[in-house]
Amino acid sequence: MNVEKKHFTCVICPLGCEIDVELQNGKVVSMEGNKCQKGEEFVSQELEEAMRILTTTVSIKGAKWAMLPVRTDKPIPKRLLSKVIEQLATIELHAPVRMYHVIVKGIAGTDANVVATRNMKKVNHPKNAKKDLISRKEG
Amino acid sequence: MDVEADVIVIGSGPAGLTAALHAHESGARNVLLLEREEELGGILKQCIHNGFGLEQFKKDYTGPEYAERLIEELEKTNVQCFLNTMVVSLSPDRTITAVSPEKGVFHIKSRSVVLAMGCRERPRSSINIPGTRPAGVYTAGVAQRFVNIDGYLPGKEVVILGSGDIGLIMARRLTLEGARVKGVYEIMDYPGGLKRNIVQCLNDFDIPLYLSHTVTEIQGKERVEGVVVSKVDQKMNSISGSEQSIPCDTLLLSVGLIPENELSKEAGVELTPITKGPVTTETMETRVPGIFSCGNVSTVFDLVDYVAETGMIAAGNAARFAAGDWKKGRNPVEIIPGENVRMLFPQRYSFKDDLILFVRSAKPIEKPVNIELSPLGMRLKRLYARPNEMIRFKVSRDKLKAVTGPIEVSITER
Structure with missing residues (x-):
């Protein structure tokens, strides 16, 4: 099984939660550090396709x-x-x-x-x- | 007198544009906006990144869009804008001497004045980096102008000293334009800029950030050939043996901003070391009657929204002052920084209006904190306090009525 750990800083609000994610075969199995639901959404978007204004x-x-x-x-x-x-x-x-x-x-x-x-x-x-x-x- | 005005605004960045518009909206008939450059907008024109106006307009504008929005509104009014006009002196009786190619030297008498000159960057000489004096050392804002307006890339191998927002923004900008940013070095043990800028400007491009590091030598004869960086201890002294040479052709400095108060000083406006700007009340009036101050000339704000907010307050009151609708009222009380407060604005309360207070923590506290106003017994809760994020809050006039002496503001762990 392919286990991977990733770190994100959520930028949805100024709080800037530091979120640790564990992935198994590319799927999130655990997430820690986010204080709200938006952090989870942020991480899944970043994992799927990080989007930026240029x-x-x-x-x-x-x-x-x-x-x-x-x-x-x-x-x-x-x-x-x-x-x-x-x-x-x-x-x-x-x-x-x-x-x-x-x-x-x-x-x-x-x-x-x-x-x-x-x-x-x-x-x-x-x-x-x-x-x-x-x-x-x-x- | 060559020109007369009700309200004069000096500087047309976000503070000045907002102030001029709002002075007009508040009923001032003859509003004059003075700008030393050839177009309005100040530093917004070169801040091509987004993130402007999130709170004020609920929009994610770039700097130029934010400026255009205000300029377009201003064009619908009868506010007069004098471009290419440099104010050379301001007297306590609110007489301005200015100079422009069109009018030569001329004088303006105004009923009230709004100072909106903004701030300037701290240069190499203000932090005394040893070494040679080659070409290739720029402040981040100068590099920003070169890239975004003039179309020049200042270098190819870049080291950035200081993690202020402009430095972070430039790290991304230079990377996108093909330069290699080797690292951002910050003398403090926490970053200077906003978290979203650390993520989107550095992490996105794998640019390393080194905390507790500084540049201890600049090398090169004609052009920068490299810099020496060192770790620093808790007293911010460089640790010998930790030196590391980094070859580069450019060093950008993002080591702080200072309010631009040469004119204020001349007018006898009292400044405070807490902000390096004028001492003001909640009305933004300085200690010289009829002279108001707003935006980054008052204190360096994190967000343009705050700059604009102070511009509105200053302009509304300047219009009132010009109309003769300005009572002396109660004697102002001092607002003083207490425990763990590094910066606080404004520094006096004059019982005229609600108090919008801006506070900066002296150190990072990543725990729930109370912001306490004593002797009011007021406590505001926040989830954290960080020096790189100003805390803004409002206290209504009703709550402040009973105050008779100084108000002390402190930040304590809950």
């Missing part, structure tokens, strides 16, 4: 700043975080962008969208023209 940035041209902040509009599997980051690194937006504008629909095969988290106006003289400078040098 917040990051995407390149934007023609705006005051070089980067536009974005987020997933719902949690996505934790194991997909770096894949999503890689995918977003290939995108370049152009100002103006409105808050909650959908940048990628259904990212990495999930049902979550990546959306802008702020408004960013178009400006005539972008202050942060870093990338333009580099390409000019290369040219």
